[in-house]
Amino acid sequence: MDKFDLLNSKMRDCSLCPLSRSRTQVVPGIVSVVGDICFIGEAPGREEDLRGEPFVGRSGKLLDKMLREIGLERSQVSILNIVKCRPPENRDPTKDEIAVCSSYWLNPQLDGLHPKIVVTLGRVALNFFLPHARITKVAGIVQDYKEFPILPLFHPAYILRNMNLIETYQEHFGVLNQYLTSPPKGKGQLNLDDFF
Numbered sequence: 001m002d003k004f005d006l007l008n009s010k011m012r013d014c015s016l017c018p019l020s021r022s023r024t025q026v027v028p029g030i031v032s033v034v035g036d037i038c039f040i041g042e043a044p045g046r047e048e049d050l051r052g053e054p055f056v057g058r059s060g061k062l063l064d065k066m067l068r069e070i071g072l073e074r075s076q077v078s079i080l081n082i083v084k085c086r087p088p089e090n091r092d093p094t095k096d097e098i099a100v101c102s103s104y105w106l107n108p109q110l111d112g113l114h115p116k117i118v119v120t121l122g123r124v125a126l127n128f129f130l131p132h133a134r135i136t137k138v139a140g141i142v143q144d145y146k147e148f149p150i151l152p153l154f155h156p157a158y159i160l161r162n163m164n165l166i167e168t169y170q171e172h173f174g175v176l177n178q179y180l181t182s183p184p185k186g187k188g189q190l191n192l193d194d195f196f
C-alpha cells in the first residue's frame with residue numbers, strides 16, 4: 001500500500017464534519033503517478049458522490065474534452081477537490097468544512113504530490129489558496145503561490161452555463177499548454193517525456 005492508498009483508506013472512514021452524514025461515499029480524488037499537474041475543484045457533485053470519482057458528470061466531460069484539446073489525458077494529471085464529500089443540494093462547502101477537510105486530506109495530498117502547477121477550477125478552489133483573488137480578474141493568469149504556481153480557471157460547470165465563454169476557456173487552457181511546453185526558467189520544470 002503506498003502513502004496515497006493509506007491516506008485514501010483513512011479518508012473513506014472520515015466523520016470529521018457533517019458532510020459525512022449526507023454523503024454516499026467519500027471522493028478522495030485521482031492521483032497521477034506520472035504528471036506534475038494537479039487540478040483542484042470544489043467538491044463532489046451528485047454523479048461523483050455516486051461513483052466515488054471526481055469530475056465524472058457533465059463538468060467532468062467538459063474537463064476531459066479541454067484536456068484532450070491540449071494533448072493531455074485525464075490519466076496524466078491529478079484531479080482533487082477541496083472537500084471530499086458532496087455538500088447537500090450542491091451548496092458551497094462552509095468555512096469549517098473546508099478548514100477541517102483540507103487540513104486532514106487535501107494538504108497531505110499536496111504535500112505528497114509536490115505538483116509543479118496547480119490548476120484551480122472555480123471560485124471556491126481559487127479562494128482556498130488566494131482568499132482575496134477575484135476569479136473574473138485572474139482566470140487564465142498564472143499566480144505565484146508559496147509552494148507552487150497556481151493557474152486559476154473557471155469551473156467547467158460555469159462554462160456549461162455560459163457557453164459564450166468557451167473560446168475564452170480554450171485560451172485559458174492554452175495558457176496551461178504554453179506553461180507546460182515552456183515553463184518560466186527555474187519554475188515548474190516538468191519532465192515533458194511524461195506528457196508527449
Ligand code: URA
Pocket residue numbers: 041042043044045048053054055056059081
Ligand atoms: N465539481 C467539482 O468541483 N468537483 C467535482 O468533482 C465535480 C464537480
